[in-house]
Amino acid sequence: MSETFASTPRHDAKKLIIMRHAEADWGLDDFNRPLTKHGHAQAPQVGRWLADNGHIPEMIISSAALRTRQTTTWVSEGLGEKAPTASLSKQLYNAPASRIISAINGAPESVRSLMIVAHLPGVQDASLQLARPDSDYEALMDASYGFAPASVAVFDVLDEWAALDTADAVLRAFKAF
Numbered sequence: 001m002s003e004t005f006a007s008t009p010r011h012d013a014k015k016l017i018i019m020r021h022a023e024a025d026w027g028l029d030d031f032n033r034p035l036t037k038h039g040h041a042q043a044p045q046v047g048r049w050l051a052d053n054g055h056i057p058e059m060i061i062s063s064a065a066l067r068t069r070q071t072t073t074w075v076s077e078g079l080g081e082k083a084p085t086a087s088l089s090k091q092l093y094n095a096p097a098s099r100i101i102s103a104i105n106g107a108p109e110s111v112r113s114l115m116i117v118a119h120l121p122g123v124q125d126a127s128l129q130l131a132r133p134d135s136d137y138e139a140l141m142d143a144s145y146g147f148a149p150a151s152v153a154v155f156d157v158l159d160e161w162a163a164l165d166t167a168d169a170v171l172r173a174f175k176a177f
Contacts, residue, residue, distance in 0.1 A: 047078020057115035135171035
């Protein structure tokens with residue numbers, strides 16, 4: 001999947017980053033599945049890419065599952081000293097799109113850049129639900145095709161967090177690692 005950007009980003013827009021956790025191992029206890037060696041390599045790459053492209057989250061809300069906690073830790077390492085301390089949410093564990101959007105809706109308005117780290121199918125469904133028709137076409141197609149482990153969707157948000165529902169954010173970039 002390619003990295004893509006829509007034209008004419010808004011300088012006054014807030015940033016929303018939705019990420020699927022990095023590659024996880026299999027196990028009997030789904031909540032406590034750890035990242036694979038490859039997953040441990042993917043997550044800091046995401047953090048570095050976010051930092052290199054100016055997508056620094058002020059707030060990170062992560063599912064409380066082990067694989068998302070580990071992903072968030074490694075993404076934060078890639079972000080470096082600019083990384084915020086993540087908040088953990090049991091509500092985001094295997095959450096549907098509606099619960100992910102509800103977590104976004106609850107973000108303080110003072111936050112200008114928000115990152116959510118969660119699971120399939122919720123991250124993909126929420127991303128597609130939030131994407132406005134004027135989103136970057138290639139980014140939208142890539143997000144529609146598949147949200148592989150360590151994929152990231154970056155949106156511009158022109159409204160209040162609490163108002164986001166359907167087709168309210170411009171998908172600017174999608175990248176899989």
